[in-house]
Each structure stands twice: as C-alpha cells, then as structure tokens.
Amino acid sequence: GHIFLSFVSVAVALVIALPVGVFSARYRKAYPPVTFVTGILYSIPSLALFAILISIPGVAIGPAPVIIALVAYSLLILIRNTVAGLDSVPPETIDAARGMGLTNRQILFRVELPLALPVIVAGIRIATVTIIGIATIGAYINGGGLGDLIFEGISRQFPTMIIAGAVLATALAIIADLLLLALERYLRPWARAGRT
Numbered sequence: 001g002h003i004f005l006s007f008v009s010v011a012v013a014l015v016i017a018l019p020v021g022v023f024s025a026r027y028r029k030a031y032p033p034v035t036f037v038t039g040i041l042y043s044i045p046s047l048a049l050f051a052i053l054i055s056i057p058g059v060a061i062g063p064a065p066v067i068i069a070l071v072a073y074s075l076l077i078l079i080r081n082t083v084a085g086l087d088s089v090p091p092e093t094i095d096a097a098r099g100m101g102l103t104n105r106q107i108l109f110r111v112e113l114p115l116a117l118p119v120i121v122a123g124i125r126i127a128t129v130t131i132i133g134i135a136t137i138g139a140y141i142n143g144g145g146l147g148d149l150i151f152e153g154i155s156r157q158f159p160t161m162i163i164a165g166a167v168l169a170t171a172l173a174i175i176a177d178l179l180l181l182a183l184e185r186y187l188r189p190w191a192r193a194g195r196t
Contacts, residue, residue: 005066005067005070006128009070009071009131010128010131013071013075014078016075020075021078021081022108025082025087038075041072042072049072049073053069070131074131080123081120081122085120086113088116089111089115089116093115094107094112097111118184118188125181125184129173132173135169
C-alpha cells in the first residue's frame with residue numbers, strides 16, 4: 001500500500017510538473033506565480049492539508065486525499081528542478097540542434113529533456129523521500145500504508161509495532177533514495193558525453 005501510494009503520487013506529480021516546468025522555463029513570467037502557488041502548498045503542514053482535504057465535500061477518507069496531498073507536496077521540488085535542468089542546457093547546444101533543422105518540439109524531447117534529466121531525477125529523489133515520509137501520516141485518514149502500523153501501535157501502546165512501521169518506512173525511503181541516486185549517477189556521464 002505504501003509503495004503504491006508513493007509511486008502513484010510521484011507519477012501524477014511528474015505528469016503535472018514536467019509540462020508546467022517546461023512552460024515556466026519557456027515563459028519566465030509564469031515561473032514566479034507557479035513557484036508562489038506550489039510554495040504555499042509545500043508549506044502547509046501535512047496534517048492540516050489532510051484535514052482540509054477531508055473537509056471538502058465529495059473527497060472521501062482514504063487513498064484519494066492522501067495522493068492529492070502527496071502530489072501537492074512534490075510539485076514545487078519537481079517544477080523547480082525541471083526549470084533548473086532545462087536552464088543547465090548550454091544555449092550553444094540548442095543553437096546547434098536548431099542549425100541541424102530540428103523543430104522546437106524535437107529540440108525539447110531529443111536535446112533539452114535528456115540533458116536536463118539528471119537534475120530532474122535529483123528532484124524526483126527529493127520528492128520521493130518527502131512523499132514516503134508524508135505518506136506515513138496519511139494512515140491517519142485511512143490512506144493505508146506503513147503509517148497504519150505506527151498509529152495502530154500507538155493506540156494499542158505496542159512499541160514493537162511503532163518501531164516496525166517506522167523502520168520499514170525509513171528503509172523504504174533509503175532504498176528509493178539509493179535507487180534514484182544510482183539512476184542519477186548513471187545519467188550524468190551520458191549527459192556529460194552529450195555535451196562534448
């Protein structure tokens with residue numbers, strides 16, 4: 001449940017953040033309001049955000065509000081890293097691609113995004129670890145996941161359960177972090193080779 005919640009949330013956040021990040025990198029005027037709104041979402045305490053979401057009519061207690069909250073928390077990091085990644089692409093590389101007759105769309109998908117990928121993956125790493133942590137609190141509103149173990153342990157005053165939940169959630173965060181770090185490292189030499 002926990003892995004599913006975290007994975008779906010990161011995937012949904014990416015689907016939103018990548019186009020918004022690309023748009024913000026292209027149209028700079030859009031970037032401040034985008035970071036302002038996502039910054040506000042990021043700064044709301046997670047329990048408060050869960051409480052707000054549950055109070056909205058039609059949003060049931062369960063995985064849906066948890067996923068919405070987790071997506072909201074990861075947007076700022078993912079959008080920022082998408083913009084930073086695209087900014088890191090040398091202008092001469094884009095000029096060269098244009099000179100080869102590539103369209104803007106081809107340049108974006110074949111040149112800019114591949115070169116920006118390590119920075120974007122770095123953002124995914126931060127977002128994933130954040131999400132795994134916050135997903136633990138999601139159990140409070142029956143979102144499922146490892147938080148169930150922790151809250152159940154607290155209510156039964158059963159420390160072993162609390163520790164098991166906490167250790168598993170931590171292990172999950174560390175494993176996800178290491179896997180994404182490996183991916184980021186794997187992408188970097190290729191990006192460097194692409195620049196020479």
